[in-house]
Amino acid sequence: MGRLSFFLIAGRRTIRIGIDPRILGALATIVFAVLTGFGIFSFRTAQKALDIKRLASLKSENQILRSRISRLANDLEEIKVLLADIYKTDQSIRLTYGIELISGDLKSPGIGGKPDVEMREVGEVVKEVDRLLAAAKFERESFEEINKHLINKFKILAHTPSIMPVNGILTSGFGPRLDPFTGRMRFHEGQDIAAPPGTPIVAPANGVVTVVKRKKGYGLTIEIDHGYGIKTRYAHCMAAKVSSGMRVKRGDVIGMVGNSGRATGPHLHYEVHISGKKVNPLNYIIRHEVVVD
Structure with a gap:
């Protein structure tokens, strides 16, 4: 393969430079490799910076979620206590008016200690919400039954003689x-x-x-x-x-x-x-x- 010639004109002088094409190809390859490497490095650096930013955002979101779960867990404990009190009132009313007491597995929700959010999974919180919701629905049905019983009882009382029919x-x-x-x-x-x-x-x-x-x-x-x-x-x-x-x-x-x-x-x-x-x-x-x- 012939050499490539380049001419440099400096004033009245003309300088001829001959370059082997293979050397020129090698230089082009080196330049391309350097540019490619720099591009890859720049991309990876930018990607790493983005990942770090995303990780920081995820950590922040995770902290917010953990805080919300903690509040939710505490609220669930308060609801459990309230439902337990409602259950006791329910049983007391039933005893007072001779209504059959509640029996079965779905009774008063258990009262535990303050939940350890570190060990508590979101799935467990969801299950607890579902359980308390079921208990609340059960108590609502129970009080509807009590209400019907009392309405009927008061109706019977209104139709049962209870006073003197005459002053005498x-x-x-x-x-x-x-x-x-x-x-x-x-x-x-x-x-x-x-x-x-x-x-x-x-x-x-x-x-x-x-x-x-x-x-x-x-x-x-x-x-x-x-x-x-x-x-x-x-x-x-x-x-x-x-x-x-x-x-x-x-x-x-x-x-x-x-x-x-x-x-x-x-x-x-x-x-x-x-x-x-x-x-x-x-x-x-x-x-x-x-x-x-």
């Missing part, structure tokens, strides 16, 4: 007694309450008036069906303030004391029937004074 003096009680007309022993099926004629008679509980008529021996009689197998009877009335089919509430005036029928004087003959059986009315009088609405 208790005289002949429930049980065997001498019949004032025959002088013979006879079972008295109610409670007599002596009061002046015209004294208001009130309903001792919520219910529906089923009877307003005169009956042999009882005179003018009023009967109320309170539901749940409970009925009451009021005999010897002077007058009725209600009619059959009317709904009444505890304390509503239903009639006036009199001495109609087989009576020796003005008084109310009061009966309580439970599931068709006559029982002692005094067992259904909690309050002995009458408040007339």
